Amino acid sequence: KQEVTQIPAALSVPEGENLVLNCSFTDSAIYNLQWFRQDPGKGLTSLLLIQSSQREQTSGRLNASLDKSSGRSTLYIAASQPGDSATYLCAVRAGNTGKLIFGQGTTLQVKP
């Protein structure tokens, strides 16, 4: 059974710092991995989608990597800003039904 784990559960950093969020999964047979952002009381906003054949994806200050063989993905945020404060969730798609298996999320606070 696929399990997804995110470490740390919470992170607090000063503004301007570069940071890395971690996501691990137990079964390497995935179609893709998706990183989401969730603001308090809101839905999920897709940040990056990495296909199983890809090693990384970039969007602005965000860079996500995928190492399928070791069951790991990282989300790198450059030059963090207070507006980056949110919960970040990773999810893997392991079958052809399209359903996602989620980690518990990392809650990020960027202090001015």
Added chain:
Amino acid sequence: DGGITQSPKYLFRKEGQNVTLSCEQNLNHDAMYWYRQDPGQGLRLIYYSQIVNDFQKGDIAEGYSVSREKKESFPLTVTSAQKNPTAFYLCASFGGDVWYEQFFGPGTRLTVL
């Protein structure tokens, strides 16, 4: 604008009541999903539908029911059999190819009084 809408934003349920959460999408997606999120936890799949008039149970389907009569709509009913329904409910849709990304609605927060 294409997207997913959920209503209501907040919902209160008395003990023993059934309540229905609405989810509508205009993305022309075949597949739709209902997830439940509890505080400090990730999302867990309740039900999903890959095509009209067909749906499948997810990991935590007990106490919930769904219908898929139209491609655009996938309502979720929380029945009185669901013993701990207080949670944040998220609806999602998916374009049909496993390489595509999944899109989420804004959510409905259900509270039992």
